[in-house]
Amino acid sequence: xxxxxxxxxxxxxxxxxxxxxxxxxxxxxxxxxxxxxxxxxxxxxxxxxxxxxxxxxxxxxxxxxxxxxxxxxxxxxxxxxxxxxxxxxxxxxxxxxxxxxxxxxxxxxxxxxxxxxxxxxxxxxxxxxxxxxxxxxxxxxxxxxxxxxxxxxxxxxxxxxxxxxxxxxx
Numbered sequence: 001x002x003x004x005x006x007x008x009x010x011x012x013x014x015x016x017x018x019x020x021x022x023x024x025x026x027x028x029x030x031x032x033x034x035x036x037x038x039x040x041x042x043x044x045x046x047x048x049x050x051x052x053x054x055x056x057x058x059x060x061x062x063x064x065x066x067x068x069x070x071x072x073x074x075x076x077x078x079x080x081x082x083x084x085x086x087x088x089x090x091x092x093x094x095x096x097x098x099x100x101x102x103x104x105x106x107x108x109x110x111x112x113x114x115x116x117x118x119x120x121x122x123x124x125x126x127x128x129x130x131x132x133x134x135x136x137x138x139x140x141x142x143x144x145x146x147x148x149x150x151x152x153x154x155x156x157x158x159x160x161x162x163x164x165x166x167x168x169x170x
Contacts (some may be wrong), residue, residue: 008046011038015050110168117167125160132157 009025010017020028025047028035039055067159071077091112118126131137131145139157143150 006042006045006047007042009048010046011049079109113168114164117164120167121160121163125163128153129160129164
């Protein structure tokens with residue numbers, strides 16, 4: 001096992017942690033058999049006393065991570081984080097966004113309901129909705145086609161939309 005040269009040492013005392021000096025730690029290891037039985041883990045430039053269970057779990061996780069790292073190296077795996085640059089994120093390259101299934105179903109249901117509601121409109125109302133929303137003819141041009149003001153067209157479209165809303169809600 002690797003020899004630790006900590007700058008700080010924390011031991012469990014009085015239900016919490018207490019800092020002792022590395023020199024005191026070494027002295028206790030040499031002079032106190034009970035102290036030598038305590039478990040410590042290294043964290044950055046310090047060591048910390050832990051329970052037996054925490055000690056076992058820490059080194060189990062450390063071995064697991066080492067195994068995973070070796071597997072990645074042996075398989076030639078590359079982390080998408082390695083593809084990050086100032087211009088783009090590696091995650092954006094590899095992960096294609098998929099539409100939410102629920103959103104797709106709701107959209108499909110609402111489109112079907114809208115189609116059925118449009119069929120309940122008069123032919124003139126259907127034609128105006130088609131021209132404005134599907135053929136993308138602006139209100140100014142529709143006003144010329146119908147021989148009315150743009151304000152009149154806007155009011156007609158608003159009236160038809162209110163009618164559609166009412167049909168969709170019922």
